[in-house]
Amino acid sequence: MLTDPANENRVPAHWYNILADLPFELPPDLTPPAQRDHPRAMKLQLPLALVRQSMTRERLIPIPEPVLQKYLSWRPTPLRRARALEHQIGTRARIYYKYEGGNASGSHKLCTALAQAYYYASAGTGRLVTGTGAGQWGTALAVACQEFGLACKVYMVAKSFQEKPYRKTIMRLYDAEIVPSPDPEAQRAALSSGPGEVHPGNIAYAVTEAFSDALAHPGTQLSVGSGEAYAILHSTVVGLEAREQLGPAEQPDIVIGSLGAGSNFGGIAMPFIGQKLRGESDVRCVAVEAQSCPKLTRGQYRYDYTDGSGVSPLQKMYTLGSRFTTGGGHIGGLRYHACSKIISALYHHRLVEASASSQSDIFASGVLFSRTEGILPAPESAHAVHAAIEMAKRADEEGTAPVILFCLSGHGLFDLASYEEYLNGTLEDVPVSDEEIRRSLAHLPELDVKAAG
Amino acid sequence: MLTDPANENRVPAHWYNILADLPFELPPDLTPPAQRDHPRAMKLQLPLALVRQSMTRERLIPIPEPVLQKYLSWRPTPLRRARALEHQIGTRARIYYKYEGGNASGSHKLCTALAQAYYYASAGTGRLVTGTGAGQWGTALAVACQEFGLACKVYMVAKSFQEKPYRKTIMRLYDAEIVPSPDPEAQRAALSSGPGEVHPGNIAYAVTEAFSDALAHPGTQLSVGSGEAYAILHSTVVGLEAREQLGPAEQPDIVIGSLGAGSNFGGIAMPFIGQKLRGESDVRCVAVEAQSCPKLTRGQYRYDYTDGSGVSPLQKMYTLGSRFTTGGGHIGGLRYHACSKIISALYHHRLVEASASSQSDIFASGVLFSRTEGILPAPESAHAVHAAIEMAKRADEEGTAPVILFCLSGHGLFDLASYEEYLNGTLEDVPVSDEEIRRSLAHLPELDVKAAG
Numbered sequence: 001m002l003t004d005p006a007n008e009n010r011v012p013a014h015w016y017n018i019l020a021d022l023p024f025e026l027p028p029d030l031t032p033p034a035q036r037d038h039p040r041a042m043k044l045q046l047p048l049a050l051v052r053q054s055m056t057r058e059r060l061i062p063i064p065e066p067v068l069q070k071y072l073s074w075r076p077t078p079l080r081r082a083r084a085l086e087h088q089i090g091t092r093a094r095i096y097y098k099y100e101g102g103n104a105s106g107s108h109k110l111c112t113a114l115a116q117a118y119y120y121a122s123a124g125t126g127r128l129v130t131g132t133g134a135g136q137w138g139t140a141l142a143v144a145c146q147e148f149g150l151a152c153k154v155y156m157v158a159k160s161f162q163e164k165p166y167r168k169t170i171m172r173l174y175d176a177e178i179v180p181s182p183d184p185e186a187q188r189a190a191l192s193s194g195p196g197e198v199h200p201g202n203i204a205y206a207v208t209e210a211f212s213d214a215l216a217h218p219g220t221q222l223s224v225g226s227g228e229a230y231a232i233l234h235s236t237v238v239g240l241e242a243r244e245q246l247g248p249a250e251q252p253d254i255v256i257g258s259l260g261a262g263s264n265f266g267g268i269a270m271p272f273i274g275q276k277l278r279g280e281s282d283v284r285c286v287a288v289e290a291q292s293c294p295k296l297t298r299g300q301y302r303y304d305y306t307d308g309s310g311v312s313p314l315q316k317m318y319t320l321g322s323r324f325t326t327g328g329g330h331i332g333g334l335r336y337h338a339c340s341k342i343i344s345a346l347y348h349h350r351l352v353e354a355s356a357s358s359q360s361d362i363f364a365s366g367v368l369f370s371r372t373e374g375i376l377p378a379p380e381s382a383h384a385v386h387a388a389i390e391m392a393k394r395a396d397e398e399g400t401a402p403v404i405l406f407c408l409s410g411h412g413l414f415d416l417a418s419y420e421e422y423l424n425g426t427l428e429d430v431p432v433s434d435e436e437i438r439r440s441l442a443h444l445p446e447l448d449v450k451a452a453g
Numbered sequence: 454m455l456t457d458p459a460n461e462n463r464v465p466a467h468w469y470n471i472l473a474d475l476p477f478e479l480p481p482d483l484t485p486p487a488q489r490d491h492p493r494a495m496k497l498q499l500p501l502a503l504v505r506q507s508m509t510r511e512r513l514i515p516i517p518e519p520v521l522q523k524y525l526s527w528r529p530t531p532l533r534r535a536r537a538l539e540h541q542i543g544t545r546a547r548i549y550y551k552y553e554g555g556n557a558s559g560s561h562k563l564c565t566a567l568a569q570a571y572y573y574a575s576a577g578t579g580r581l582v583t584g585t586g587a588g589q590w591g592t593a594l595a596v597a598c599q600e601f602g603l604a605c606k607v608y609m610v611a612k613s614f615q616e617k618p619y620r621k622t623i624m625r626l627y628d629a630e631i632v633p634s635p636d637p638e639a640q641r642a643a644l645s646s647g648p649g650e651v652h653p654g655n656i657a658y659a660v661t662e663a664f665s666d667a668l669a670h671p672g673t674q675l676s677v678g679s680g681e682a683y684a685i686l687h688s689t690v691v692g693l694e695a696r697e698q699l700g701p702a703e704q705p706d707i708v709i710g711s712l713g714a715g716s717n718f719g720g721i722a723m724p725f726i727g728q729k730l731r732g733e734s735d736v737r738c739v740a741v742e743a744q745s746c747p748k749l750t751r752g753q754y755r756y757d758y759t760d761g762s763g764v765s766p767l768q769k770m771y772t773l774g775s776r777f778t779t780g781g782g783h784i785g786g787l788r789y790h791a792c793s794k795i796i797s798a799l800y801h802h803r804l805v806e807a808s809a810s811s812q813s814d815i816f817a818s819g820v821l822f823s824r825t826e827g828i829l830p831a832p833e834s835a836h837a838v839h840a841a842i843e844m845a846k847r848a849d850e851e852g853t854a855p856v857i858l859f860c861l862s863g864h865g866l867f868d869l870a871s872y873e874e875y876l877n878g879t880l881e882d883v884p885v886s887d888e889e890i891r892r893s894l895a896h897l898p899e900l901d902v903k904a905a906g
Contacts, residue, residue: 073537073827084526102555104827106866146824166869172876173823370626371599374526374557413559413866416619423625 010076012240013063015233018270018342020059021277026345027316030303044214044222047123050116054229059274061233063115070114070147071237074103079245084372085389092401093392096252097385097408098242098268099375104174107378107410108267109140109225112234116223117144127151127220129213131181131206131307133260134160134332134380135167136410137225142176153213155181155206160332164414181206203336204322207307227261227306227317227340235267238407243271246405252283253402254391258383258409259287259296259354260333262340268407273351285352286391287343288383290331290362292430295320295339296347296354298437304338304444317344321440328430329359330418333380337440355387358429362386363422366412378410379418463529465693466516468686471723471795473512474730479798480769483756497667497675500576503569507682512727514686516568523567523600524690527556532698537825538842545854546845549705550838550861551695551721552828557627560831560863561720562593562678565687569676570597580604580673582666584634584659584760586713587613587785587833588620589863590678595629606666608634608659613785617867634659656789657761657775664762680714680759680770680793688720691860696724699858705736706855707844711836711862712740712749712807713786715793721860726804738805739844740796741836743784743815745883748773748792749800749807751890757791757897770797774893781883782812783871786833790893808840811882815839816875819865831863832871 019026046054053061063071082095100108120128128150132138138154145152154176161168161180171178182199199205207224214222225231239255246252255272257265269285276283289296295318304319306312319338339347346352359379366382368389369375377385384406395402412419421427472479499507506514516524535548553561573581581603585591591607598605607629614621614633624631635652652658660677667675678684692708699705708725710718722738729736742749748771757772759765772791792800799805812832819835821842822828830838837859848855865872874880 104823104829143827166866166873169869169873169876170829173820173829173872175824367626370557374596376557376623376626413619416622419626420619420622423622 010241010244011068011071012237012244013068014060015063016236016240016271016274017053017056017059017061017233018274019229020057021274023277024345024349026341030314032305032311032314044211047119049119050230053233063237064118067115067118071111075237076241076245077102077238079242080373082373085369086392088368088372089389089392091392091396093395094401094403095388095392096246096403096405097388098238098405099408100238101375101378101381101408101411104143105136105140106414107136107140108235108238108264108407109137110143111237111267112225112231112263113137113140113144114147115234116231117141117148117150120221120223121148121150125150125219125221127153127217128223129153129155129210129220130223130225131155131203131208131210132225133157133203133206133335134378135164135414136333136378136380138176138178139167139170141223141225142171142174145176146174152176153210154178155209157181157203157206157332158184158201163417167414181209183209200325202308202325204305204308208309211307211309225261226263226336227338229340229342231263232266232270232340232342235263236270238267239269239271242268242405250403251281252405254404255283255285256384256387256391256404256406257287258334258380258407259289259339259343260380261336261338262343264380264407264409266340266343268405269352273346276351286387287347287352287354288387289354289356290329290334290383291356291358292329292331292432293320293324293335293337294356294432295337297356299338300441301344301348302444306338315341317341318347319441320437321443323443324440326432326436326440330379330415331359333378334383357383357386360427360429363419363427365389366419367422375408376412376419377408378412379415381407381409382412384408463694463697464521464524465690465697466521467513468516469689469693469724469727470506470509470512470514470686471727472682473510474727476730477798477802479794483767485758485764485767497664500572502572503683506686516690517571520568520571524564528690529694529698530555530691532695533826535826538822539845541821541825542842542845544845544849546848547854547856548841548845549699549856549858551691551858552861553691554828554831554834554861554864557596558589558593559867560589560593561688561691561717561860562590563596564690564720565678565684565716566590566593566597567600568687569684570594570601570603573674573676574601574603578603578672578674580606580670581676582606582608582663582673583676583678584608584656584661584663585678586610586656586659586788587831588617588867589786589831589833591629591631592620592623594676594678595624595627598629599627605629606663607631608662610634610656610659610785611637611654616870620867634662636662653778655761655778657758660760661762664760678714679716679789680791682793682795684716685719685723685793685795688716689723691720692722692724695721695858703856704734705858707857708736708738709837709840709844709857709859710740711787711833711860712742712792712796713833714789714791715796717833717860717862719793719796721858722805726799729804739840740800740805740807741840742807742809743782743787743836744809744811745782745784745885746773746777746788746790747809747885748790750809752791753894754797754801755897759791768794770794771800772894773890774896776896777893779885779889779893783832783868784812786831787836810836810839813880813882816872816880818842819872820875828861829865829872830861831865832868834860834862835865837861
């Protein structure tokens with residue numbers, strides 16, 4: 001938009017920190033035994049600002065001016081009422097969506113990517129590495145690194161790397177290096193030198209590869225996209241802005257976000273959960289996960305690693321186990337094995353709700369949304385779309401007319417191969433058996449179970 | 454955006470008709486000899502509203518309420534000052550861009566597609582067919598047809614059809630049928646039955662195939678995307694809106710648009726050309742074409758067909774000949790052989806300027822724009838980006854600081870294969886020789902030359 005003082009006033013100048021309002025203590029992180037034996041892991045250092053942001057009880061954290069200036073290049077993002085969708089499904093509910101796909105990276109992830117790149121650059125880091133699933137986070141970090149003059153390398157889950165070649169091009173446009181994870185050459189080497197194990201690839205493994213890269217290169221740090229408290233904090237600009245745009249007269253009854261590790265759901269929901277915790281509303285907040293990666297609805301609340309390295313801190317989370325690789329399908333961005341410890345704790349205390357959607361359902365809702373509202377949702381974002389539609393229908397059956405707000409976190413223009421499969425009727429759901437979940441969780445060391453107990 | 458009366462007031466309620474202000478008569482269209490022998494061609498009928506809009510001298514044409522309502526689902530579009538780009542190139546010029554890529558179709562073409570679908574549906578048409586180059590027009594018509602309940606079939610230039618498979622998926626999402634042009638089966642049949650000629654495909658040929666389809670199917674009409682007076686008229690909402698958003702204090706010195714057949718350039722420029730014709734400004738308006746399809750800068754001003762059928766009306770235009778297929782590269786959307794008769798006449802009378810850009814230059818500027826402003830331009834749109842940068846640099850050399858406005862007509866997320874080529878250094882310019890242009894123009898029948906004389 002044209003420089004417009006009215007607009008600048010509509011972009012929040014701070015992030016919202018849920019820690020200020022939590023009515024319980026979060027279980028502490030634990031140092032895994034392997035880290036005690038591998039002090040080199042300690043070489044990786046979070047910038048002090050991010051450490052502080054993970055711990056402070058301050059409710060509103062000022063957004064640093066350089067980050068705010070970048071936000072203003074595409075924020076405020078549109079908040080729209082989905083009138084055509086409402087009309088199409090014949091609901092009495094009022095459905096609003098906050099659209100976060102209109103920036104260079106195509107998703108909400110740019111909110112924390114810019115903040116992290118800024119803090120790392122300020123702390124003297126010259127290069128960031130990361131792992132990415134569907135590529136939204138990798139793209140966001142590539143854009144952010146270019147903005148703040150950092151080099152960037154992205155390890156992308158091999159399946160997505162192959163299915164979405166243009167994600168690679170976008171990241172290259174922003175000067176990032178991008179490689180598939182697991183690294184095919186390393187895999188070949190492992191296999192040729194003996195009975196090596198071929199890892200099928202998942203986000204935790206991609207982060208592990210990035211982690212090794214960071215350890216091996218001085219001046220390089222590992223940046224993570226979603227589950228950390230500060231990543232969720234930076235994403236709350238989404239929910240705060242939506243709250244402001246709705247105006248004082250419109251209070252949502254239901255707030256919905258898709259759940260990967262937490263920044264998508266947390267970004268839209270945290271400010272509303274805060275209102276609820278402070279007794280200012282009784283909004284329902286619903287995290288929607290993929291049926292193929294059902295950590296909240298079918299995982300266990302216990303200590304687990306945040307990546308696959310075995311040396312990352314152990315956090316108490318709803319998890320399927322950091323080696324979880326079953327399921328599959330096209331929902332790369334939601335396939336993180338666990339849920340952020342803060343959201344996990346809120347869920348444990350029944351302060352947020354969870355649901356899981358099948359791939360066929362979310363693609364159907366994605367197409368319906370595209371035809372009515374004119375934006376093709378990323379499959380990840382389509383989980384929130386689907387839940388909003390389902391909850392509106394349920395409300396109609398119950399004779400209520402709630403105000404529903406959801407985050408349309410990104411566009412699906414890099415996901416057309418999977419939409420093509422859907423249109424061709426060849427998209428299949430990939431159910432996960434209880435046995436698979438049990439086996440994946442069995443990998444967690446006994447210590448963790450004790451710590452969790 | 455949230456329903457916002459202030460917003461609605463910022464979307465023009467009418468289109469601007471340049472015919473009201475033209476200081477000269479347009480050369481009349483001529484009926485080609487072949488059409489006199491083929492009365493069936495007359496079966497295709499423009500809705501009366503579109504006929505009137507091509508002829509009336511009324512300056513402001515009210516936008517029908519159902520079309521305006523659709524516009525409001527994504528308009529007003531952003532007008533942004535390209536501060537980061539200005540900073541990067543170190544110019545004193547103020548560069549503004551109007552971004553038209555944020556709708557379901559991804560380009561400005563939805564403005565006329567919706568209007569045309571509305572008028573055809575109102576006139577009782579049940580199905581529209583069309584030809585498309587890069588796919589922007591086909592996608593826009595697919596979206597518009599779905600909005601107004603029409604069936605839609607798109608003939609897409611085979612080269613683009615193969616290079617951009619996801620364009621097909623998008624059109625299928627909106628229930629359109631899409632086929633490559635020339636039709637491979639018809640080509641095979643032609644070759645097997647004798648010394649048939651294989652047409653390499655171009656927009657004029659795709660329109661011709663659509664034209665045959667319309668003739669063969671009652672209730673079907675041919676819709677065209679760009680060159681017709683009414684298509685440009687409907688696109689003027691872009692320029693009118695920009696004029697309003699700039700505010701009374703900011704008067705552009707230079708307005709720039711990419712030139713395919715005319716709706717892109719005409720949409721942004723016509724309202725400003727009107728101001729100039731009425732003596733209210735002395736703005737320069739610059740149409741930027743592809744060096745591989747240089748109708749204004751190297752074509753001839755003479756009568757030619759608007760498509761390849763040989764039965765469409767002859768219009769006096771700057772043209773390379775409707776059989777022009779040389780050049781090539783990735784600029785599918787600008788490869789129409791001629792320039793709209795209105796813009797051609799304005800150019801002939803030196804009321805607009807023209808420049809031509811090479812493929813390598815426009816991709817370089819596209820990448821620069823993406824890195825500074827966070828939007829990846831379609832290669833077509835990157836022509837305007839490149840010209841804006843060049844004119845800003847020239848102004849700096851001359852010691853002036855003009856206000857430059859250009860239309861960023863669409864995003865490049867379907868064009869990443871060509872950006873990948875650019876990044877790999879394998880993108881080559883495809884020069885067009887004078888001899889090729891001479892040979893292509895030689896196909897025009899002698900009659901036309903006389904009529905043009």
